[in-house]
Structures are given as structure tokens and as C-alpha cells.
Amino acid sequence: MPRQTSQKAVKPELLATPMGNADIVDFEIIELLFFAYRDFVSDPDAILGKSGFGRAHHRIVHFVNREPGMTVADLLETLKITKQSLARVLKQLIDSGYIHQVAGPEDRRQRKLYPTQAGRDLALALAEPQSRRIEKAFENASAAERESVKRFLRGMRDRNKIETN
Amino acid sequence: MPRQTSQKAVKPELLATPMGNADIVDFEIIELLFFAYRDFVSDPDAILGKSGFGRAHHRIVHFVNREPGMTVADLLETLKITKQSLARVLKQLIDSGYIHQVAGPEDRRQRKLYPTQAGRDLALALAEPQSRRIEKAFENASAAERESVKRFLRGMRDRNKIETN
DNA sequence: CGTATTATGTCAACGATGCTGACTTATAGT
DNA sequence: ACTATAAGTCAGCATCGTTGACATAATACG
Numbered sequence: 001m002p003r004q005t006s007q008k009a010v011k012p013e014l015l016a017t018p019m020g021n022a023d024i025v026d027f028e029i030i031e032l033l034f035f036a037y038r039d040f041v042s043d044p045d046a047i048l049g050k051s052g053f054g055r056a057h058h059r060i061v062h063f064v065n066r067e068p069g070m071t072v073a074d075l076l077e078t079l080k081i082t083k084q085s086l087a088r089v090l091k092q093l094i095d096s097g098y099i100h101q102v103a104g105p106e107d108r109r110q111r112k113l114y115p116t117q118a119g120r121d122l123a124l125a126l127a128e129p130q131s132r133r134i135e136k137a138f139e140n141a142s143a144a145e146r147e148s149v150k151r152f153l154r155g156m157r158d159r160n161k162i163e164t165n
Numbered sequence: 166m167p168r169q170t171s172q173k174a175v176k177p178e179l180l181a182t183p184m185g186n187a188d189i190v191d192f193e194i195i196e197l198l199f200f201a202y203r204d205f206v207s208d209p210d211a212i213l214g215k216s217g218f219g220r221a222h223h224r225i226v227h228f229v230n231r232e233p234g235m236t237v238a239d240l241l242e243t244l245k246i247t248k249q250s251l252a253r254v255l256k257q258l259i260d261s262g263y264i265h266q267v268a269g270p271e272d273r274r275q276r277k278l279y280p281t282q283a284g285r286d287l288a289l290a291l292a293e294p295q296s297r298r299i300e301k302a303f304e305n306a307s308a309a310e311r312e313s314v315k316r317f318l319r320g321m322r323d324r325n326k327i328e329t330n
Numbered sequence: 331c332g333t334a335t336t337a338t339g340t341c342a343a344c345g346a347t348g349c350t351g352a353c354t355t356a357t358a359g360t
Numbered sequence: 361a362c363t364a365t366a367a368g369t370c371a372g373c374a375t376c377g378t379t380g381a382c383a384t385a386a387t388a389c390g
Contacts, residue, residue, distance in 0.1 A: 018232060035321075036319075066183055084369080138320070158204045249341095253375095
């Protein structure tokens with residue numbers, strides 16, 4: 001059915017022009033974020049495949065390494081996923097010896113999470129290609145420009161921060 | 166349940182200090198990207214839920230609106246997913262009247278994709294909260310700073326670009 | 331013309347990662 | 361003692377990605 005074949009009736013209106021609302025909606029940044037993140041997370045996948053892990057494992061290993069001793073509740077809050085989702089993946093990391101749990105010294109209900117050496121090695125191996133990509137994206141960027149990027153990215157986060165302490 | 170009681174001996178080396186390789190690996194940007202994207206994509210979810218769609222639908226509607234007349238192959242290349250993955254979701258959008266297909270005028274094997282008015286409306290509704298978030302993240306940013314952010318995000322993409330014409 | 335290639339669609343099975351709901355256990359707080 | 365909290369677990373389900381195999385139609389080409 002080319003452009004203007006006269007069909008019975010109800011010709012559903014096709015729109016052939018690109019969305020022309022660039023004045024009120026920032027399509028460019030929306031797409032740049034999509035492409036940037038798509039390729040950014042693709043880096044670690046090859047490495048993860050070898051261990052039989054996925055992106056969910058990556059996140060856990062990353063944050064536990066960044067903040068050793070964080071509790072399960074901390075991790076849930078950071079990742080914004082459910083306990084059941086986390087459990088499945090976390091268990092694999094513990095069973096495989098990448099992460100260890102220790103009962104909290106003050107509140108023994110808590111499980112404080114620590115990386116093993118293997119966990120730290122994995123986290124580092126996964127962060128490396130991502131870091132190289134970031135460095136490449138920043139090439140020739142001044143300190144001020146880098147700061148602009150950080151400020152932008154921080155601004156993209158939700159600001160709700162429920163006070164729970 | 167497996168409330169671990171006494172461990173035999175084997176004290177596996179726990180690492181209690183945060184990963185100290187910030188000199189060679191840019192953990193800060195890695196995390197900022199994670200949080201930014203996590204919240205960025207969360208915006209449209211509420212809207213999508215109402216239509217019974219998901220993020221996969223969002224991406225398709227977005228790109229078809231941005232480049233009406235793109236082919237299925239174009240879309241596959243853009244999203245970097247498989248034909249089978251795309252088909253399932255694209256079919257729903259077509260059946261629901263958000264996207265229409267037209268046989269290519271020169272190569273009739275192709276299916277050129279166009280948004281309907283409903284498709285355009287949906288794309289716009291989904292882009293809106295994201296755009297607002299971006300504007301907020303850019304508040305008080307100069308044109309030069311915005312440009313720095315764009316340059317960074319562009320630099321995060323893969324540069325392979327296989328010439329296929 | 332006939333064959334190969336290409337663009338798309340489809341069936342089937344599976345895997346990763348989310349979700350909800352319901353329940354248990356151990357510990358802490360009052 | 362009673363209640364609340366931190367964590368773990370079981371069961372089922374949804375979304376969205378994958379591979380592999382095959383079908384159809386149209387184009388490309390020797």
C-alpha cells in the first residue's frame with residue numbers, strides 16, 4: 001500500500017515527519033543517554049559471561065566493593081529492587097566465594113557484606129573497560145567540563161531521599 | 166534458616182576497605198551513570214503500565230517517531246536486539262494501532278515504520294517527564310556546559326559504525 | 331531464466347532479572 | 361511477653377533478552 005491508495009475508508013493517519021517538538025522536549029539528550037548507557041553496560045558482559053554471571057551480579061559486586069560492610073538493606077536501597085530479586089543473585093555470589101557475610105557486630109540480625117579477594121578482582125575487571133570508555137569520552141575535557149558532566153549526572157537522580165536514620 | 170552458627174576454621178580473606186583504585190578506575194562516574202539512568206528510565210514506567218506496555222515498547226515508539234519511515238532493519242541496528250525480540254513487541258504496537266507498516270516503495274521487502282497519531286502522542290507523553298528531569302539536571306548550566314555533557318555522552322558510544330549502504 | 335541473497339516474519343525453547351504474596355527464623359526493642 | 365525488624369525462602373508470574381530453525385516474498389545476479 002503506497003502512499004495514497006484509496007482504501008475502503010478508515011485510513012489511519014500516518015505521520016511522516018519527525019516529531020517536531022524539540023522545542024519542548026529534549027530528544028537529543030534522551031537518545032544520547034540511551035546510546036551511552038547501552039554501550040556502557042555492554043562492556044562488562046563478555047567478562048561476566050565467562051563466570052556465568054549477569055548484570056545483576058555486576059551491580060552487587062560493584063557496590064559491595066565500594067562499601068564493604070554494607071548490609072542487605074543498604075544494597076536493596078541502592079539497587080531499588082526487591083529482597084527476592086536480590087536474594088537469588090546474591091546467593092550465587094556468596095556460594096561462588098565472591099562475597100562473604102558477617103553477622104552485624106551490634107545488630108546480629110544484619111548481614112554485613114564483604115568482598116573476598118576474588119570479588120574485588122572481579123569488580124575491578126568489570127570496572128576497567130567502563131573506566132576506559134569514560135576516559136575516552138572525556139578526552140581533551142578540562143576539569144571544569146568534567147565537573148559539568150558530574151553535576152548533570154547528579155542532577156538526574158531522584159531527590160526524594162527518605163530520611164531514615 | 167541457615168543461620169550460620171560456628172564456622173569451622175578457614176577464615177576466607179574479607180576485605181574491609183573500600184576499593185582503593187580510584188586512581189586508575191573512575192568509580193564515581195560509573196556510579197553516577199548507574200543512578201542517573203536508573204532514575205531516568207523509571208519515569209516513563211508509570212505511564213507505560215497504563216497501556217500494558219514496557220520499556221521495550223517505549224524505545225520502539227520513540228525511535229519510530231524520531232525517524233518515521235525507518236525500516237525494521239534500521240530499528241534492529243539502533244536497538245541492538247534480535248529480530249525475534251523486536252517482533253514480539255513491535256507486533257503489539259502495530260496491533261494496538263500505535264505504529265503502521267508500509268511496504269518500501271523501492272524495495273518492497275522492506276517494511277517502513279510510521280507512527281500513528283496515537284503513537285506520536287504516546288511517545289511525547291513518555292518523553293515529557295524525562296525531558297523535565299533533564300532540564301532540572303541542567304538548571305543553571307550554561308550553553309557551554311550543556312555542550313560538554315553532550316560531547317561526553319556522544320563519546321560514550323561505540324565508534325564501530327559498520328558502513329552498510 | 332534460475333538460483334542465491336536479502337528483509338521480514340514466525341515457532342519453539344530457554345535464560346536473566348524483575349515483580350507480588352505468603353511465610354519462617356532470629357534478634358532487637360519496649 | 362509482645363511486637364517490630366532484618367533477612368531468608370518458596371512459589372508463581374511478567375518482561376525482555378537469547379538461539380536455532382524455518383517460511384515467504386522480493387531483489388540481485390550469473
